[in-house]
Amino acid sequence: MPMNGSANDALQISTFYGMLFNVLWILFFIVFFTSLMVWFFRWISFAAEEESDSQQSRRAALTAESSKESSGRAVLWWGLAAFWLLDAVLQAQPLMVTSVFVHEVLLPAAKDQPQWLRAMMNWGIEIWEQNPITYNLITVVLQAVIGSLMVFGRRNRLGTVGLCLGAGWSLVLWVFGEGMGGLWSGGMSFMSGAPGSAFLYLVCTVMLLLPKNMWQNGQIQRRLRQCFAGFWLLMAILQSLPSAGFWQPGGLTTLFGNASSMPQPQFLAKPIELLAMLTFHFPVLWNGVCVGIMLVLSYGFWKNIDSLWLMIVTGIWLLFAWWMGQDFGVLGGLGTDPNSAPVLALLLVAGKWGIKQATNRKSTRAILSITNRQLGHR
Numbered sequence: 346m347p348m349n350g351s352a353n354d355a356l357q358i359s360t361f362y363g364m365l366f367n368v369l370w371i372l373f374f375i376v377f378f379t380s381l382m383v384w385f386f387r388w389i390s391f392a393a394e395e396e397s398d399s400q401q402s403r404r405a406a407l408t409a410e411s412s413k414e415s416s417g418r419a420v421l422w423w424g425l426a427a428f429w430l431l432d433a434v435l436q437a438q439p440l441m442v443t444s445v446f447v448h449e450v451l452l453p454a455a456k457d458q459p460q461w462l463r464a465m466m467n468w469g470i471e472i473w474e475q476n477p478i479t480y481n482l483i484t485v486v487l488q489a490v491i492g493s494l495m496v497f498g499r500r501n502r503l504g505t506v507g508l509c510l511g512a513g514w515s516l517v518l519w520v521f522g523e524g525m526g527g528l529w530s531g532g533m534s535f536m537s538g539a540p541g542s543a544f545l546y547l548v549c550t551v552m553l554l555l556p557k558n559m560w561q562n563g564q565i566q567r568r569l570r571q572c573f574a575g576f577w578l579l580m581a582i583l584q585s586l587p588s589a590g591f592w593q594p595g596g597l598t599t600l601f602g603n604a605s606s607m608p609q610p611q612f613l614a615k616p617i618e619l620l621a622m623l624t625f626h627f628p629v630l631w632n633g634v635c636v637g638i639m640l641v642l643s644y645g646f647w648k649n650i651d652s653l654w655l656m657i658v659t660g661i662w663l664l665f666a667w668w669m670g671q672d673f674g675v676l677g678g679l680g681t682d683p684n685s686a687p688v689l690a691l692l693l694v695a696g697k698w699g700i701k702q703a704t705n706r707k708s709t710r711a712i713l714s715i716t717n718r719q720l721g722h723r
Contacts, residue, residue, distance in 0.1 A: 361482065
């Protein structure tokens, strides 16, 4: 039986890559010839008639408008597009079309969910198992399309189409792939990736769909700080609940043990194994440290402490969780995304850059206003 299963998996992998190769070629020729035709007709139109003054002024206005875009929004846009493209590459790994993906990723995510959510996830798993090659191919192509639309459509409506597709697909992944980030299963912890990277993708998408002037005046960045404060407070509360089991020897130890058991280089696994051993012997101390750090971060963001140290501490904490608890998200051949810590880091950087730019813009306007008033008095 193992030999038959192995041969079947090898056949599925071979079939999947053959179909993926053909689809990529088809998409390449569609994009290539479409771009060629668009360029040709634009060249014909420009050669046929000179731009009028109104067209030139409209083009200048668009250029000026694009130059005013918040740097935070630009960082978030390119970062989210890169994540979608990376997810497409990860989803194209060989094990994704085998039974290993179902038994090691999908079924464990549905295991401890409430009945209503487990029924939904099991229904999705049954559909996936009927034809994993086709459904995985659709997933790879869809995620690549979302990322590509964002890359090539940032200045036009294609980018908005990509964002809308990404929002819907993020919701599907969060429910059927991540079990709503373990929100209803108990034992939810930021260290293991809560509330789920797909949910954070959805948050990023909603922020990018909001009006640009909300980025330019710093409104989104200020709300993002408040959201970070609430997020760290919620994660600290969930981490401290007795029912979560993290105060007991087996709580954090199991979490870190699962991360260390993933296929990875020894120099990455050894520190996680050491931490798993320490949390087994001193669970109260280590869980108290985790809760305390998140409470401090929540206080810092709520008080709007605009300090480089707050950013550094948050970055170190995100890196620690990404390594020790989330195992970098992409290792082992079954990772579908880099997990939640990098997405939170992206939001952190976008908020920091955006609020600085908005503050500088306000300061410039204030200086110009004062100067104009002084000149008026003269």
